[in-house]
Amino acid sequence: MVQEGGPDRSPLPGTCARTTDLRIIVLRFTLPVQAKADITAPPAWVSGLQRNDPKTVRLLYKEHFTAVKHYVLKNSGTSSDAEDIFQEALTVLWLKVKEGSMQEASEPGAFLFRVAKYKWLDVVRSAAHKHMRVLHDDRQPDVRTDVQDDTEEKLARLREVYAKLDDKCRQVLDQFYFERKDLATIAAGMGVEEESIRTIKYRCMMKLRASRKTIAGDEYTDEA
């Protein structure tokens, strides 16, 4: 282990301090390695959201919805409001994970609560809810900056893109990209050949591409 420190870190020979120095050196060189081993794999909830795992979504809902519901109900909201707000917060969390901008050390419950709180305060402050009385919760810092970037704008844009798809395309693309099923499985489930699904997927994606390019002002020609 002494060798890990390298020759330039060797203590002076024949002194009592050497043992202590050695231990310090050992600690200095082993701890970071252990710490690194702990953080290489993302937490289960992060990898679950990355692969769109419904079980992870259910677990996050089950573990963290109650706190949000409690807050919304205490601030003139209903259970339905709480559901809406929690779903929006969970969507923001999902997007952050997908973009890789969620800090590994972040605790999902705290993040969901902060985002939900900020979103509910926005609702309450809106004209339709001016009559509501808000009980501020000083226990949580106001971290509006978590979602003050272009997240909202991006989510709106993505929803707009998804709305362009017809049911047939959604049926195939959802299974391939969201559920991560392979073409053969999708084909078997729909009673068609794998090549047909591949064709449908390609054409649907090209339709989507064409519609977005049209919006952007480019001209699209279907040569495929």
Place this chain on the structure above:
Amino acid sequence: MSALDKPTFERIEAYVLGRLSADERLAFEQRLSTDAALRAEVELERENIMAIELGGLQRVLEQVRGEQVIEQGHGGPWISYLKYAAVVAVLFGAALWFIARPNANERTFAAHFVPDPGLPVAMSASDDHAFHDAMVAYKLGDHDEAISKWSALLKEEPSNDTLRYYIGCTELNAGRSDRAVSMLMSVADQSGSAFAAKARWYAFLALVRKGDVAAARAVPFAIDHPYAARAKSVIAELE
């Protein structure tokens, strides 16, 4: 802007989904560093895929929301009412089924009818793009879209037995027996058509479904017709 060909699309897709090997990824990223148009395509495809994933997430969230409502109901004061409601619903459903259950002809039809699976759709068949588009619609059960596209082609080629056969099959799948019979019988009577045997069988089944047993019995099946024995047993069942 030109179209994105399928191999390039699938290459970008594999990159975005992280399905390239380390070497392939490295090569792709080297190309990306010098090709601005490719970078733009990657970003567009990445966002389109994310939009689809977001749609899926919304669906799961709605499902979970529904489950939450049911869970909250467990042990609540109104759960007993739910039980009574469930019993009433089951009884009501059974009564509805009894009233609206299919008649003997429809049951016989259902027991013998296996829809034609359609023809394979080739990716590179750009020359008969419209035909394959309709075939995809047929396979996905979009009856009206399939018929609309094939009917347009039939106007150009009125004697095309493939088109008439699949339009007839689509009408049959859609439950429009009369239209199916006329279209399928025209193919059944066309000598030399590869679809003649199947067309006769499906026309026969369409007549069974509409309850016209006399007409079904009158459909001529040659002694060596692959469906002759089955047709005979169907008539025996009905009589």
